Amino acid sequence: MxxxxxxxxxxxxxxxxxxxxxxxxxxxxxxxxxMFNSAISAIVFNPTKDKILLIQQYGHIDNILIAGYINKGENAKEALIREIQEEVGLNVGFYQYNDNEYFKKTNTLIHNYVVIAESEDFVLNEEVDQAKWYPVEEVLQVIKPHSLAKSFVERYFIKNQIKVV
Incomplete structure (x- = not known):
């Protein structure tokens, strides 16, 4: 500045x-x-917690987590619920804070949450090219390598002793 x-x-x-x-x-x-930006990202589980929803956006083929900026006057919970509803049309049944990290590339503090969606029936908006539910044991193999999204999922798995091959 x-x-x-x-x-x-x-x-x-x-x-x-x-x-x-x-x-x-x-x-x-x-x-x-x-000043810096604030954003949310979400590890979205299906209701039975055996699948995680990953998306692709803006012509990129990388599988990533749902994420978005926190708008002025909005808190992180409101942004979390809004972004998931806007991008994939899912309602949040449960959410829990996972972790956070500063992302230098966009000068953004990203707050990561774990979410359980009320259903698996997603509807994409114009921001999302594709979305797919992946079995929990496959997520780390298909998510964007060396990404903050993958790091958040790995941290969640470690904290919750979720073992994947």
Whole structure:
């Protein structure tokens, strides 16, 4: 961040206690802490918890988790329920926080949840090219390699002692 988001003046760095050197606007006389995006992603299980829904989007062939940004004025739970409903038309029967990670490429803190959908009957919107339910034991083989999506699934499996070959 080089310029003030309020007045447009160039920022300088100024000491701010424990935070150290922080961007500061001398015109507005305020510190300008770096901003980032917040998003959710979801490991969506079917009602019997033996399959996980993976999607493909925007012409890519990689299988990924449902994800989306948290809108202004919205909390993570609302974004989670909205994104799943918008992208695949499923209702959330149960959800639980799994983990989070900062994704540098998009300057986004992603909050990952585990969800149990009320049914397997999905309906895709224009953002999603394909979706498919995969048996739990196959998910790590078909999800995008070296991705944050795969990492979230692996962490969930480890925490819950789910063994897959």
């Amino acid at each position: 080089k310029y003030c988001d309020e007045c447009g003046n160039q920022l300088i760095f100024k000491e701010n206690g424990q935070d150290g050197m922080v961007p500061y606007c001398p015109h507005c006389e305020t510190f300008k802490f770096p």
